[in-house]
Amino acid sequence: MEKYREDFARDGSAGKPIAVVRAEDAAQVQHAVRWAAEHRVPVVPRGAGTGLSGGSSAVDGGITISLDRMRAIEIDPACQVAIVEPGALNIEVKRAAAELGLWYPPDPSSYEICSIGGNLATNAGGLCCVKYGVTTDYVLGMDVVLADGSLVRLGGKQIKDVAGLSLLKLFIGSEGTLGVITRAILRLIPAQTAGATLVASFATMKAASEAVVAIRSTVRASMLELMDSTSINAVEDWRSHGLDRTIGALLIAQSDAPGEACGAEIATMLACCEEAGALEAFTTTEADEAELFVSARRNAFHALEARGGVLFEDVGVPVPLLPDLVDGVATIATRAGVEIAVVAHAGDGNTHPIIVYDATDPDSEARARSAFDEVMALAISLGGTITGEHGVGRAKKGALPAQLGPDVLALTRRVKDALDPLGILNPGAVL
Amino acid sequence: MEKYREDFARDGSAGKPIAVVRAEDAAQVQHAVRWAAEHRVPVVPRGAGTGLSGGSSAVDGGITISLDRMRAIEIDPACQVAIVEPGALNIEVKRAAAELGLWYPPDPSSYEICSIGGNLATNAGGLCCVKYGVTTDYVLGMDVVLADGSLVRLGGKQIKDVAGLSLLKLFIGSEGTLGVITRAILRLIPAQTAGATLVASFATMKAASEAVVAIRSTVRASMLELMDSTSINAVEDWRSHGLDRTIGALLIAQSDAPGEACGAEIATMLACCEEAGALEAFTTTEADEAELFVSARRNAFHALEARGGVLFEDVGVPVPLLPDLVDGVATIATRAGVEIAVVAHAGDGNTHPIIVYDATDPDSEARARSAFDEVMALAISLGGTITGEHGVGRAKKGALPAQLGPDVLALTRRVKDALDPLGILNPGAVL
Structure with a gap:
């Protein structure tokens, strides 16, 4: 269990979870979250644990849901999308795409060891983002287990979609505080030229x-x-x-x-x-x-x-x-x-x-x-940000109010409360 | 007043507003929204009125806030951003950027007559989006007047920013149902080659x-x-x-x-x-x-x-x-x-x-x-969407539940209620 307590930030924030759930599918995630909601137990979602902000630090008395067993990757070359489970590593998605002449651009420095679920949770960046954009630019669809254990399916394989609020984008970068991502549909583009x-x-x-x-x-x-x-x-x-x-x-x-x-x-x-x-x-x-x-x-x-x-x-x-x-x-x-x-x-x-x-x-x-x-x-x-791509997690949350100001913080809190009224999702992270 | 009642959809949904507020600055927008909140009067934000879904149709007994007088554009060439008021036309932003060798890509077919505010409210697309992405990919910052008349400032001139929830992205494509956009910071890129x-x-x-x-x-x-x-x-x-x-x-x-x-x-x-x-x-x-x-x-x-x-x-x-x-x-x-x-x-x-x-x-x-x-x-x-870039507005809201399903619709409603508890912002649109 010890290795599921901290991420790479090793920021000292990690508590002792009562259990680590190594989910094998979305139904198991739902089951765990439903149980947690019933018992008002904190839920910390966790990908590969390579985060640098303590975003997946375990919480005392909570459960950590590790997605490291959910790593299926399916490439749909005609639609140019990858359908990916959250535990799949970034490099595994890149490789599967490359086999069909396609490319998944986002490339955090840790791309060989970080998971897609964590990439989505932090809206991860990387080296090629300067030209090709960040994770959110490549997410077309997502399954998310909400705080009550229900599962919503957002977006799909269509490239442009403005039907309803941009909920898909809201979950990206939410660091596990609004839901647990159990599947993602990622946009691929033709392979990069050598350069x-x-x-x-x-x-x-x-x-x-x-x-x-x-x-x-x-x-x-x-x-x-x-x-x-x-x-x-x-x-x-x-x-x-x-x-x-x-x-x-x-x-x-x-x-x-x-x-x-x-x-x-x-x-x-x-x-x-x-x-x-x-x-x-x-x-x-x-x-x-x-x-x-x-x-x-x-x-x-x-x-x-x-x-x-x-x-x-x-x-x-x-x-x-x-x-x-x-x-x-x-x-x-x-x-x-x-x-x-x-x-x-x-x-x-x-x-x-x-x-x-x-x-x-x-x-x-x-x-x-x-x-x-x-x-x-x-x-x-300097008019900038405390975090460009790693997320706030627990390591930087003390500085977040100074960046956002009280009004934006209050707005954030309202959205958080609307989606997680019991406050069980990754408590102590971000807010 | 008549010409502020309908958009290009002319879908017959337009009611008779009690007033059209042609705001000159964000403070006037705040003033109008505060008044509307006090009196529980519907507020319909309106750009150039070129929408194709009835998203800015006037509401009986409501006020329409027209942003057509707020059209300032400032280009910061070093940061490669445009700071734009919502009434500025898409073509005006393109032109101002082009004078400095820069380019604002999103190009709805109506780019000569549509406003940036409307582009953001619908997450507008266009012809070059197939390579360059849609409006949301170019928005770095935004001022939004919320349902209570307060103004929040989201994002800024920094390109990557994951501090807190992706509220910026949530407002983009929200068709005036969550707030009134009064300023946008748009990302520019070097001018396109001729091709x-x-x-x-x-x-x-x-x-x-x-x-x-x-x-x-x-x-x-x-x-x-x-x-x-x-x-x-x-x-x-x-x-x-x-x-x-x-x-x-x-x-x-x-x-x-x-x-x-x-x-x-x-x-x-x-x-x-x-x-x-x-x-x-x-x-x-x-x-x-x-x-x-x-x-x-x-x-x-x-x-x-x-x-x-x-x-x-x-x-x-x-x-x-x-x-x-x-x-x-x-x-x-x-x-x-x-x-x-x-x-x-x-x-x-x-x-x-x-x-x-x-x-x-x-x-x-x-x-x-x-x-x-x-x-x-x-x-x-076919696994697709009822709207790729025009928005749901009033013309397509009957079909939205079939696309989203009850769970996503309920989630949408929760976000809407959290941000607009009195339901005064663009009632009848989207939901």
Whole structure:
């Protein structure tokens, strides 16, 4: 049972559940939720447990419904949809689609280990979102078990559908607080073309951010990622990827424009980087070579986890304010005396400052937690968000009122109460 | 006041409002809604009045809040967003964005005359949606006046934001039943490349539909529209566009892939058309020549309106079922003895059967109304929707329960009641 108590945030919020229900189908989910409603017992839905906000932390005296046994995937190539159970991993959906020449774009860094149900519950993003959008853009239909155990079927295989309220969209990103997703119909598109990659180094994150803003205004890059010096060095310490430890920032950009347009887009991006003062830049059409850099970016989480206790931020700002956010984070790190590495889905203004602290030193942890709150406050002060793709969960709910304000919070509460009057669905998360 | 009573559906549902409030700013909207809440008076929000479902029909004894005076548009080129008041026309936003090399994609056929507020209220689609998505995909932020007159500010200029429930998405497509939108922050993208157009004629809509299914599986067309023989002839009767009156179906497809890839995509589409038995096909990169066909497609509504009374359908099905829908509509037309023209955003499976009847003959009208219901029932039986982009309004609300079923309808009602406990917002629409 222990491994169903926490997610990757390991935020200390996990309680002791009275049971873990490893449901095999929607009927079992319904059965469990009905029982919970009768007995007013909290229900925590759980996918692969790779969340970074404590959204699936177990609740004392509650039941955790794990969807890890519900992993069926069916591809309907004519309709270009995948019909997926929530426990299926993102990579499994991608693979099943790819076998038929189709593509499910959303690609969280954890796509090899995270579940579709969790992706929907958090409206997960990823690296290709800068061009292809986030999870909600690919959900056409959904089965959801409501707080009373009834099951509703929303949407379907049709692409456009405005009949009635957008309930489908309301459940996406609701982090298990409104219902338990038991099936999803996901939109697929034709396979992505191979494309090319640009890797550019900069003296500062500020310069790299300026390149990002310039690129965005002319080209729709299919990837636009940033790593700062701290994350570069953490990755190199963990496992060498051949990155230059001396630079201030690394930009990894891709174009998947077809044919010769790809080269033209890469050239435009290169010019933007040079204009912003890039130290060095190179381009490649070799997938393996590109993957070395992309995986360095993806591995930053693991590399930083190896350094000590970590707190994962997911703050976002309007893209031109990226340099301000990065500067502010550096100031917070210095003041708090903690290490904060920054990796970013820069093209979307969505950054992951990762705070590293000495887990054996309560003072270090306290300073890290204080910095964690300060970074979120900074994002809000820049007109941004405390979470771009990870969700609020339990780790960030303290900061949510400051972002939403009392009116939006009250509105949120009204919707929550309407759908979960007993308050049994994932209590303590988000609100 | 008369011209604020009906929308383009002219569905006979319009009552006599006690007042039309032509608000100049959000504060005036709040004032009016607060007054209405105090006096339990119905409130109907209204944009440009170009809706096709009676969603903004005036209500007896209610007030209509027209947003047609609130049309400010501000472009923030660095953030690539437009900050727009609801009365601004879609074309005005497109133009303002274009001046800075940016593009607001959603393009309902009525884009020259419809308002952004109405686009958001219906989650409007259009012709480029097959590649670029619908209105909801471009809304980053929104101000909404709630049923009690308070104003909430949702989202912002940040691109990714999952903090709290997806309330923003809930309001989009809610047809004025949950609040009055007073401001929107819309995502812009770099200007579309010029592209090329393929026009192909077919003996039957079935053959053309097969070409559409084939195209979709390999290429992401930026437009994939169909006209049937009846709509072609109606357009030619109304104003000659040089269309061939003898064919069964006309496919208008575009690629906006950059550079040489555009030609390759057009060639692939052409091959799909030939494989599906196209009678004739030609391609062009001349924008004017292409616009002749695209405008013929857009003008089908006006051309058919000139023939008599019309009822606008907006049914959608999973794309491979397009031929079944088209066949079924033809059968319904024959049985009912009415003319039904079909134009379609075929790449999305979203069709507009337009039922033409003799408005001076009550029997003809009765048969048309019966056919209207039958077409919606047909779409539902094919696993589709009664409305892909126009909204339910008053014209289609009779068919909504059959599509949603009692459980989803009850859920809808719970959300509606939570947000509008007095039931003053657009009563009679949707539910």
